Amino acid sequence: MSAQELSGSTALVTGASRGFGRGIAIALAGVGANVVGVARDRARLEELRAQLGDAFTPVAADVADPVVAGELTDIYHPRVLVLAAGAAPLSRPLHRHTWETFSSNWNTDVRQVFHWSREALLRPLDEGSVVIAFSSGAALRGSPLSGGYAGSKATIRFVAAYAADESERAGLGIRFVSVLPQLTPATELGAAAVAAYARRAGTDLATFTENLGPPLTPEHAGKAILDLIETPAPGEGAEAYLLTSGGLRPVP
Numbered sequence: 001m002s003a004q005e006l007s008g009s010t011a012l013v014t015g016a017s018r019g020f021g022r023g024i025a026i027a028l029a030g031v032g033a034n035v036v037g038v039a040r041d042r043a044r045l046e047e048l049r050a051q052l053g054d055a056f057t058p059v060a061a062d063v064a065d066p067v068v069a070g071e072l073t074d075i076y077h078p079r080v081l082v083l084a085a086g087a088a089p090l091s092r093p094l095h096r097h098t099w100e101t102f103s104s105n106w107n108t109d110v111r112q113v114f115h116w117s118r119e120a121l122l123r124p125l126d127e128g129s130v131v132i133a134f135s136s137g138a139a140l141r142g143s144p145l146s147g148g149y150a151g152s153k154a155t156i157r158f159v160a161a162y163a164a165d166e167s168e169r170a171g172l173g174i175r176f177v178s179v180l181p182q183l184t185p186a187t188e189l190g191a192a193a194v195a196a197y198a199r200r201a202g203t204d205l206a207t208f209t210e211n212l213g214p215p216l217t218p219e220h221a222g223k224a225i226l227d228l229i230e231t232p233a234p235g236e237g238a239e240a241y242l243l244t245s246g247g248l249r250p251v252p
């Protein structure tokens with residue numbers, strides 16, 4: 001999608017109240033998109049509305065709710081759908097999880113990507129629309145302190161690839177992409193995980209953070225998502241990209 005097409009079109013971003021989703025909402029509004037931001041924290045969404053003005057429409061809702069996915073898809077009919085919301089996993093080793101804490105990312109992150117991808121295909125969104133689902137670098141390596149987090153994020157990558165296949169088979173022209181960010185202390189979710197892994201390694205937080213390299217910020221995420229939307233899809237293969245402070249790289 002060209003920058004010109006993006007300007008004036010509707011982009012719906014989940015997880016817009018903070019972190020990557022907020023950075024992406026700001027970047028999209030910056031290029032003239034009408035951004036609908038969804039998260040549960042109404043006050044934080046209103047703060048962003050105060051910052052971005054009419055370019056931003058806040059919607060306080062639970063993105064894992066299928067009715068929310070259906071209603072908001074019908075109302076806003078987005079050209080760009082960024083599924084950046086995600087539950088913060090409880091940072092504990094396996095045996096200190098309960099099934100409920102172990103499965104929290106399945107019940108929010110996977111559920112969200114399943115419901116919204118389904119709505120995008122069923123409605124369907126217009127030809128040329130883009131759906132971007134947030135997976136994680138943990139999907140490639142595991143995350144031993146985060147219960148079912150890494151497995152849920154691997155499933156999100158599969159769901160995006162399955163949806164891309166269904167779009168192609170039905171000739172819908174909807175692009176489905178997954179993005180796998182590196183661990184970063186620059187968001188609330190990431191900061192809690194970094195602190196837990198530093199404690200487990202017996203390393204002080206500053207040293208551990210420094211060893212992770214230049215941090216991926218919400219601003220980097222915003223720029224990367226614009227790049228992704230504006231770059232034509234490669235001819236073949238499922239689209240999945242690692243996201244670091246250096247930008248996007250296709251997952252081998």
Ligand SMILES: NC(=O)c1ccc[n+]([C@@H]2O[C@H](COP(=O)([O-])OP(=O)(O)OC[C@H]3O[C@@H](n4cnc5c(N)ncnc54)[C@H](OP(=O)(O)O)[C@@H]3O)[C@@H](O)[C@H]2O)c1
Nearest residue numbers: 015017019020039040041062063085086183184187189190
């Ligand atoms: N930060 C990292 O190191 C990292 C690395 C790899 C992947 N990721 C992924 O990147 C995505 C964004 O993470 P982040 O680091 O930006 O996290 P964050 O700062 O904790 O933000 C998470 C966002 O998700 C929203 N959210 C959570 N549950 C929700 C629900 N049920 N309904 C609606 N909104 C919900 C939160 O809003 P409310 O609380 O207001 O609802 C918030 O806006 C997540 O999918 C995460 O797994 C992050």
